[in-house]
Amino acid sequence: MITDVNNPAASAQAQSSIFVMFDWFGTDTGAFNHIPGGSNVLYMGGHIEFIRYQQTGGTAPTNGVLANVLDAIAAVVSRLLYRQDAQWRVLVQA
Numbered sequence: 001m002i003t004d005v006n007n008p009a010a011s012a013q014a015q016s017s018i019f020v021m022f023d024w025f026g027t028d029t030g031a032f033n034h035i036p037g038g039s040n041v042l043y044m045g046g047h048i049e050f051i052r053y054q055q056t057g058g059t060a061p062t063n064g065v066l067a068n069v070l071d072a073i074a075a076v077v078s079r080l081l082y083r084q085d086a087q088w089r090v091l092v093q094a
Contacts, residue, residue: 015043015044015045016043018043018045019042019043019044020044022039022042023039023040024039024070025038025039025062025067026053027053027064027068027071036052036053037053038052038062039051039061041061041062053067055067
């Protein structure tokens with residue numbers, strides 16, 4: 001947390017700990033896109049770091065909690081896309 005907005009070193013340190021983008025990662029060995037399982041993480045400070053996936057006690061964004069949230073979001077999105085695709089198929093066939 002930044003407590004002194006006039007201290008550029010503090011803001012640079014804070015930026016280096018905030019992730020902004022990361023690879024999709026699997027929760028089991030069959031779904032890993034990196035061996036060992038993990039993700040390349042881009043931080044706001046501009047550096048990239050590989051972080052290994054751990055189900056419990058892992059570092060965000062490659063931990064079990066975020067993996068479960070991402071799986072739920074992916075399930076909802078895929079259902080919405082499938083539903084839209086099914087409606088489009090009905091319109092095309094009519």
